[in-house]
Amino acid sequence: MKTKVSPAVIKRLPRYYRVLERLSRDNIKKISSKDLANMLDITASQVRQDFSTFGGFGQQGYGYDIDSLKEELSKIIGLDKQYNMIVVGAGNIGKALVSYKGFKASGFNVISSFDIDEKANETIKPISTLTEEYIKENNVTMGIIATNQEAAQEVADKMIKSGIKNIWNFAPVDINVPEDVVVENIFMSDSLFVLAYRMNERGNN
Amino acid sequence: MKTKVSPAVIKRLPRYYRVLERLSRDNIKKISSKDLANMLDITASQVRQDFSTFGGFGQQGYGYDIDSLKEELSKIIGLDKQYNMIVVGAGNIGKALVSYKGFKASGFNVISSFDIDEKANETIKPISTLTEEYIKENNVTMGIIATNQEAAQEVADKMIKSGIKNIWNFAPVDINVPEDVVVENIFMSDSLFVLAYRMNERGNN
DNA sequence: TAGATTGTTAATCGATTAACAATC
DNA sequence: TAGATTGTTAATCGATTAACAATC
Numbered sequence: 001m002k003t004k005v006s007p008a009v010i011k012r013l014p015r016y017y018r019v020l021e022r023l024s025r026d027n028i029k030k031i032s033s034k035d036l037a038n039m040l041d042i043t044a045s046q047v048r049q050d051f052s053t054f055g056g057f058g059q060q061g062y063g064y065d066i067d068s069l070k071e072e073l074s075k076i077i078g079l080d081k082q083y084n085m086i087v088v089g090a091g092n093i094g095k096a097l098v099s100y101k102g103f104k105a106s107g108f109n110v111i112s113s114f115d116i117d118e119k120a121n122e123t124i125k126p127i128s129t130l131t132e133e134y135i136k137e138n139n140v141t142m143g144i145i146a147t148n149q150e151a152a153q154e155v156a157d158k159m160i161k162s163g164i165k166n167i168w169n170f171a172p173v174d175i176n177v178p179e180d181v182v183v184e185n186i187f188m189s190d191s192l193f194v195l196a197y198r199m200n201e202r203g204n205n
Numbered sequence: 206m207k208t209k210v211s212p213a214v215i216k217r218l219p220r221y222y223r224v225l226e227r228l229s230r231d232n233i234k235k236i237s238s239k240d241l242a243n244m245l246d247i248t249a250s251q252v253r254q255d256f257s258t259f260g261g262f263g264q265q266g267y268g269y270d271i272d273s274l275k276e277e278l279s280k281i282i283g284l285d286k287q288y289n290m291i292v293v294g295a296g297n298i299g300k301a302l303v304s305y306k307g308f309k310a311s312g313f314n315v316i317s318s319f320d321i322d323e324k325a326n327e328t329i330k331p332i333s334t335l336t337e338e339y340i341k342e343n344n345v346t347m348g349i350i351a352t353n354q355e356a357a358q359e360v361a362d363k364m365i366k367s368g369i370k371n372i373w374n375f376a377p378v379d380i381n382v383p384e385d386v387v388v389e390n391i392f393m394s395d396s397l398f399v400l401a402y403r404m405n406e407r408g409n410n
Numbered sequence: 411t412a413g414a415t416t417g418t419t420a421a422t423c424g425a426t427t428a429a430c431a432a433t434c
Numbered sequence: 435t436a437g438a439t440t441g442t443t444a445a446t447c448g449a450t451t452a453a454c455a456a457t458c
Contacts, residue, residue: 005406006424006425008424008425008426009425010399010402010403011395011399013398013399013402014392014394014395014398014399015392015395017398018377018378018394018395032438032439032440033439033440034439040379041379042426043426043427043428044427044439045426045427045428045429046425046426046427048439048440048441048442049425049426049427049441049442051440051441052440052441052442056440056441056442058439058440058441059433059434059439059440060432060433060434060438060439060440060441061433061434061437061438061439061440062434062438062439062440063438063439063440064440076402077398077401077402077405078401078402078404078405079398079401081401081405083401091301092297092300092301092304092305093301093305095297095301096296096297096298096300096301099297100297100298102377102394103394103397106394106397106398108397108401141404141409141410142400142404165404165409165410166400166403166404166409168396168397168400172223172307173223174245174246180407180409181409182400182403182404182407182409184396184397184399184400184403185396186391186393186396187219187220188391189219189223189307189308189311190216190219190220190223191373191389191390191391192308192311192313192373192389193218193219193222193282193284193311194215194216194218194219194389195347195371195373195387195389196282196283196284196286196288196313197215197218197281197282197283198215198371198387198389199283199346199347199370199371199387200282200283200286201210202385202387204346204370204371204385204386204387205346205370211448211449213448213449213450214449237414237415237416238415238416239415247450248450248451248452249415249451250450250451250452250453251449251450251451253415253416253417253418254417254418254449254450254451256416256417257416257417257418261416261417261418263415263416263417264415264416264457264458265414265415265416265417265456265457265458266413266414266415266416266457266458267414267415267416267458268414268415268416269416413458414457414458415456415457415458416455416456416457416458417454417455417456417457418453418454418455418456419452419453419454419455420451420452420453420454421450421451421452421453422449422450422451422452423448423449423450423451424447424448424449424450425446425447425448425449426445426446426447426448427444427445427446427447428443428444428445428446429442429443429444429445430441430442430443430444431440431441431442431443432439432440432441432442433438433439433440433441434437434438434439434440
């Protein structure tokens with residue numbers, strides 16, 4: 001068990017988990033690093049190296065027990081916990097996140113939506129009601145920014161002031177936060193631009 | 206000008222472009238690698254190294270001219286072109302992508318939506334009409350998969366059969382494609398899981 | 411000219427892969 | 435037991451950073 005897990009390893013954890021979930025659903029009991037590596041298009045060496053970071057979950061001559069490996073990864077990532085989240089921004093992305101069932105199934109609950117335009121209604125609250133009290137009372141630990149670029153920083157500041165320390169940002173801009181706040185970005189247009197680059201690199205019209 | 210640009214560099218191109226766009230909008234004329242690096246939380250050395258991959262756009266003792274650097278990056282990424290895209294999957298994500306104005310502004314046009322459930326209407330076409338002829342006639346070069354996990358592979362196959370060689374995948378599953386097809390994934394839950402991991406690592410409740 | 415800052419080469423750091431003894 | 439496969443150490447590869455001569 002290392003004290004500091006490398007970012008490269010952390011980024012692979014969800015991918016391992018995703019594959020293990022499928023194998024488990026298909027009632028497969030064990031898998032070798034070689035076979036798992038093949039499924040993920042990486043090397044067996046890397047699979048073993050990665051898992052050994054957390055102590056090693058395999059058995060020589062046998063491989064890895066899928067259910068217990070999945071269980072271990074689930075704990076490592078923190079999927080054995082519940083997360084209450086709020087989303088700010090009631091555009092299409094915001095709505096998509098609220099209605100998507102997959103996150104809820106993993107313990108991520110979007111408990112309410114806010115919007116900067118004070119178009120309050122039953123489902124969307126005005127942002128003025130996003131307060132420290134609200135965050136505490138509802139045990140909110142994650143905030144989702146689904147606003148446009150312009151509003152993102154302001155919304156982040158408001159979240160942080162209310163006590164949120166973990167932010168999932170969908171606005172296409174880097175936000176500045178104090179050191180103790182964690183931000184994870186989904187920059188869709190960055191991904192689209194990379195697709196365009198790779199398309200042109202290959203002449204894939 | 207290197208023949209093969211490293212993935213790490215490619216991934217940074219959209220970020221450079223994003224910052225340069227803002228600077229240009231703010232009417233700033235020049236910037237040094239040092240200042241640009243500061244804005245992106247990377248080193249000045251990396252900025253210069255990255256740009257020199259493409260030939261070097263700066264001037265000693267001066268820095269980089271923002272507008273011309275932005276122009277160069279735009280060409281490198283391929284933002285001087287238009288891209289016609291179709292999206293398959295008319296759930297929330299699909300709808301969000303269709304309605305988002307930001308992509309269109311960069312030359313990415315979602316020209317139509319399809320759905321596997323043949324709930325055809327004026328805006329959403331039945332997937333049976335996604336044919337080679339349609340793709341050719343409408344000059345479609347990118348396909349977006351916004352279906353659930355189960356349908357993703359089938360949709361990818363159909364896209365490829367119709368002649369699409371570039372896929373932007375939002376379904377939470379790796380899809381298998383021939384060598385000449387480019388796939389760029391947005392795995393939202395992977396990002397959320399990484400956020401959870403980092404939150405727990407820091408005890409950020 | 412003198413100061414600033416690039417582009418590039420060399421050094422360092424981190425991540426991936428190979429190899430193999432340990433052992434189920 | 436013999437074959438399979440792990441966990442780990444060492445070697446390689448790739449990416450980042452440092453340093454500095456070139457030059458605007």
